[in-house]
Amino acid sequence: MISLSSIQEYMFCPLKLFLRNNVDNNQEDSILINKTIKRIRIDIQDLLHRNIRGLKKEMDVEEIKEYLSRNIKDTTIESLNILKERSDVLESEYKEIKDDLMNDISFSVDLLSVQVKNAMKNLEEDGSEISEMFFPTALYNYLIKDNGLEVIGSCDKIEIVEGRYIPIDIKNSIPPVQGVWDGDAIKLVANAMLIEQEFDTEVFVGYIDYLKLGQKRQVIMDSKLRKSLFKVLHQVKEILYEGIAPEIKSTPGKCSKCEYYDICQGDDDTFREISN
Secondary structure (H helix, E strand, C coil), X not given: CEEHHHHHHHHXXXXXXXXXXXXXXXXXXXXXXXXXXHHXXXXXXXXXXXXXXXXXXXXXXXXXXXXXXXXXXXXXXXXXXXXXXXXXXXHHHHHHHHHHHHHXXXXXXXXXXXXXXXXXXXXXXXXXXXXXXXXXXXXXXXXEEECCCCEEEEEEEEEEECCEEEEEEEECCCCCCCCXXXXXXXXXXXXXXXXXXXXXXXCCEEEEEECCCCEEEEEECCHHHHHHHHHHHHHXXXXXXXXXXXXXXXXXXXHCCCCCHXXXXXXXXXXXHHHX
């Protein structure tokens, strides 16, 4: 079975996927950090959904902001403290993760406060009556396996709107100027095809939720994107099952921060040994 995370890693860098599966390199802390951050963001969405129901149309923006923020800071700090206990994350890295999260959450609450205030004012309704406008019924972290596709993974969020299933992939990264990154689109269409198999339905559209900018960008699940996924799956299988090493393609912005930099870009003989 190919995991959705392997597809995403291939789209980021095929060589990194190859090295991760052929070099003994402990990445447990990195995986735990990423999972914890994503889990916190999903928990915050749940809290915001719950808090929005208690809003009254008479509230001003600052009152709305304060009400929406209830329990969010405590929940975030508690989860981060658990992460700190379970991993070897450095104090400086912990502080950076905490500061980034808090800034992102503050931005999201500020933006939502204005949007909710405008909706309550225009519709003359309280938060309990408009909550579904901002938080449709959804499934979170839903694990699906498709034996035919040979893919397994969890969809961050599946919104259910008028009987339609809509995959939402939650991202911490900054989006491109327009549209979404190719890797994000490929992973999303994989989610869509898993949902189609699981719920015996058709998925025509999905979204990438770029939380840092508070933007949810649409992706159409057309035949071109689906064909691209099958091509990627074939190449991922060559790396994972046949041990075929992809060629090195240097991208300074990515490579300089990669834990395998010394292996594929430096004088380390490890890559030549494992790729022969």
